[in-house]
Amino acid sequence: MNLDRNLKIIDPRITPIANFELTIKICELIVKCDKFKVVKKGANETTKCIINGTAEIVILAADTEPLEIINHIPLSCETNKIPYIFLSSKIMLGRACGISRSVISCVILNSTLNHIRKEIFYIKNIISEIIV
Secondary structure, three states: OEOOOOOOOEEOOOOOOHHHHHHHHHEEEEEEEEOOOOOEEHHHHHHHHHHHOOOOEEEEOOOOOOOHHOOOHHHHHHOHHHOOEEEEHHHHHHHHHHOOOOOOOEEOOOOOOOOHHHHHHHHHHHHHHHOO
8 A cells, every 4th residue: 555645545446646746736737727717626526527528637536535435437537538646635636626625526627728728738648648
């Protein structure tokens, strides 16, 4: 089993998980995208966006309890060829989404805005390399 920075035991089913540098980049991207209203928060919204085909990148929290709440999301992402990644903290994910509460999953939607489109594409490529 892996240990994160807070020395919590991470479930071996949680893969791929972002390292510290990638976590910072993803959180910065979420903050930018949230300003332009291209982020949806929560497991239900994430699932809807995956099914509708509007999802670009899916971000999940590794410390979700119980993990079964979001178990279906990685399977849906793989089926629809959408890159996904786990961050170590649901509280950090919530803060990045602009919420004072914890968030177990969020999705960055397809965007036509050029200045964030490049950053989304960059992070999407990094996540795709980790998955392969």
